[in-house]
Amino acid sequence: MVDITGRVQSVWRRNWDAFLRTYRVNFIPPFVEPVLYLLALGFGLGTYIESVDGIPYPVFIAPALVSISVMYSSFFECTYSSFVRMYYQKTFDAIIATPVSIDEVIAGEMLWGATRGMIYAALMLPVLLLFGVVAMPSSLLLIPFAYLAGLLFAGIAMCFTAITPSIDALNYPSFLFITPMFLFSGTFFPLDLLPQPIQYFALAALPLTHVVAINRAITLSAFSPTNLLNLAWIAVATIFFFVLAIRLMRRRLIV
Amino acid sequence: MKMIQCVSPKTGGTLEVLGMDVETHQREIKSHLGVVPQETNLDPDFSTYRNLLVYARYFGIPQREAEKRAEELLAFMQLEEKRDVLIDKLSGGMKRRLIIARALINTPELLILDEPTIGLDPQARHLIWEKLRSLQAEGNTLVLTTHYLEEAERLCDRLVIMDHGKILVEGTPADLIREHAGSDIVEVERTPKVIARLDELGVNYDLAGDVLQIFTDRPHDVARELLEVCRHEAAVTVRPATLEDVFLRLTGRSLRE
Numbered sequence A: 001m002v003d004i005t006g007r008v009q010s011v012w013r014r015n016w017d018a019f020l021r022t023y024r025v026n027f028i029p030p031f032v033e034p035v036l037y038l039l040a041l042g043f044g045l046g047t048y049i050e051s052v053d054g055i056p057y058p059v060f061i062a063p064a065l066v067s068i069s070v071m072y073s074s075f076f077e078c079t080y081s082s083f084v085r086m087y088y089q090k091t092f093d094a095i096i097a098t099p100v101s102i103d104e105v106i107a108g109e110m111l112w113g114a115t116r117g118m119i120y121a122a123l124m125l126p127v128l129l130l131f132g133v134v135a136m137p138s139s140l141l142l143i144p145f146a147y148l149a150g151l152l153f154a155g156i157a158m159c160f161t162a163i164t165p166s167i168d169a170l171n172y173p174s175f176l177f178i179t180p181m182f183l184f185s186g187t188f189f190p191l192d193l194l195p196q197p198i199q200y201f202a203l204a205a206l207p208l209t210h211v212v213a214i215n216r217a218i219t220l221s222a223f224s225p226t227n228l229l230n231l232a233w234i235a236v237a238t239i240f241f242f243v244l245a246i247r248l249m250r251r252r253l254i255v
Numbered sequence B: 001m002k003m004i005q006c007v008s009p010k011t012g013g014t015l016e017v018l019g020m021d022v023e024t025h026q027r028e029i030k031s032h033l034g035v036v037p038q039e040t041n042l043d044p045d046f047s048t049y050r051n052l053l054v055y056a057r058y059f060g061i062p063q064r065e066a067e068k069r070a071e072e073l074l075a076f077m078q079l080e081e082k083r084d085v086l087i088d089k090l091s092g093g094m095k096r097r098l099i100i101a102r103a104l105i106n107t108p109e110l111l112i113l114d115e116p117t118i119g120l121d122p123q124a125r126h127l128i129w130e131k132l133r134s135l136q137a138e139g140n141t142l143v144l145t146t147h148y149l150e151e152a153e154r155l156c157d158r159l160v161i162m163d164h165g166k167i168l169v170e171g172t173p174a175d176l177i178r179e180h181a182g183s184d185i186v187e188v189e190r191t192p193k194v195i196a197r198l199d200e201l202g203v204n205y206d207l208a209g210d211v212l213q214i215f216t217d218r219p220h221d222v223a224r225e226l227l228e229v230c231r232h233e234a235a236v237t238v239r240p241a242t243l244e245d246v247f248l249r250l251t252g253r254s255l256r257e
Helices: A008-021 A028-048 A057-088 A091-096 A102-131 A138-163 A168-184 A196-205 A207-220 A226-253 B026-031 B048-058 B063-076 B092-103 B122-137 B149-155 B173-181 B192-201 B219-230 B243-251
Strands: B033-036 B110-114 B141-145 B159-163 B166-171 B184-189 B206-208 B211-216 B236-240
Touching: A008 A091, A008 A102, A008 B048, A028 A057, A028 A102, A057 A091, A057 A102, A057 A138, A057 A168, A057 A207, A091 A102, A102 A138, A102 A226, A138 A168, A138 A207, A138 A226, A168 A207, A196 A207, A207 A226, B026 B033, B033 B092, B048 B063, B048 B092, B063 B092, B092 B110, B092 B122, B122 B141, B122 B149, B141 B149, B149 B243, B159 B173, B159 B243, B166 B173, B166 B243, B173 B243, B184 B219, B192 B211, B192 B219, B211 B219, B211 B243, B219 B236
Parallel strands: B033 B110, B110 B141
Antiparallel strands: B159 B166, B184 B211, B184 B236, B206 B211
C-alpha cells in the first residue's frame, strides 16, 4: 500500500536540521502565543466570565490554546512550507533521485509536521504551568498526544498540498477549514452552547473538536469514557489521511 | 532520462540500468546512480558543505564517511572557500559544480548529467568540462544530454543524435563528422555569380541564411574556384566541419519548439 522504510528518517532529519538552523525564530510563537491569549481572553475577557461549567475561564481555554497551536504548526508546516519545498525549492525532486522513495518523502514531511506540533506543545507547557492553568502530572500527556494530533493535521494538510494548483489556493483550506475550527471546536466556549445540528457537525467533521476534548481531559486531569471515542476518531482519521496524502502526492509527483 | 533515473515510470519496452530492471530494482539502481539535473535543486536551507552531508544521508552513508567524502568533493570541485556559504550566495557556475559534487557523494557507478553547463559563462563551462574529463579519465561512465554540440564533441566517446524522440545517428563525434559533414566546410556569401559557378562545377551546397555552405573533402580547390569568381566581392572562408554542422544537416534548420 505504501512503500516506507527506515529511510524516512533522513527526510525528517533534513527538516529538523533546517528547523534548528533558524531555531530563534521558531521558538518565539509557542512562548508568546499562550501568554497573549491567556492575558487577553483568559484574564481580560475572562473577568466577565466567572466560570464555564464550574471551571475558571483561563483554565478552560488553556487546553484549547495547546490544541490550536498544534493544529496551526502542523497544518501550516505541511501546507505552505511543504509546498515551498516541493514546488519552489524542488527539494522533493532532489531527494527522489536517491534511494529514498516518494512515499518516504511525503511520510517524512508529515512525521516532521507532527514533530513540530509536539515541539510547540512541549514549549507551551511551562508557560501554562507558570500561569497555573494546567494540572500536573497529567498535563505531561499533552506532549505525546500533540504528536498524534499533529500527525492528523499534517495528513489533512498534505492532502490539500497534493491537490492545490498554487500556493495561493492554500488560503482556501486555511480560511474555510482551519479558521472555523479555531472558533467552533469547543475552544473558547463549550460545544453544547451551539445548536444541536452544528454540534453533530463539529463532532463529525472538525478534528479539532476531538483534540480539544482530549487535551481538556488531560489538563483538568478528568478523563471520561467519551475520550476513548475521541481517541478512536483521531486514530482512524490519522491513518486515513496519512495514506490518502501519500496516494494523492504520488499522483501529483510521478509524471 | 527520467526513466533511467527510475523517477518516471517507463512508457514501454524494456529498460535495464546496470543490469537491473527499472521497475523492480528502483532503490538498488538509484543507490548506484549520480544525477545532475538540469534544474538547480540544491537545498537553500543549508550551506554548501551541509548540502553534501544532508544528501549523503538520503543514501544512508554513515556520518563520518560522508564528512570525509564531502571534504574531498569540495576540494575536487574547487568549492572549499564556499564551504559554509548558503546556496543563495553562490554563482551559477558554483551551483553547477556543487550539484556535480552532490551527485558524486555516493561514488556512483554511473553519472547522469542533464545539460550540465546550461547558462554558464565560458570560464565556468571550461572548468566543469575539465572536471568531467578527469572523472572520465578515472574510468567513470557518464551519460550526458546537451544542446551544446561543442560540449558533446569534447566530452563524448559515443554520441547519439536524437530529434523528436527518434535516434538519428550514433557513433564517435569524429566518425559522425566524417560521415555526415566531410572534413571541411567552405562558406561563401550568397551571390548569383557564386551560385552559377557552383552549379557549373556540379558542387552541392546548403543554404544557411545569407551564407552558402559547401561540404567537401577538397576545401582548397573549391575555395580557389570561388575566389576567382568573387574577386574579393564576397568573403570565402574554409573551416573544419563540426558536430554542429552534422546536427543541423540531420535535423534541419527550422526552429523546433
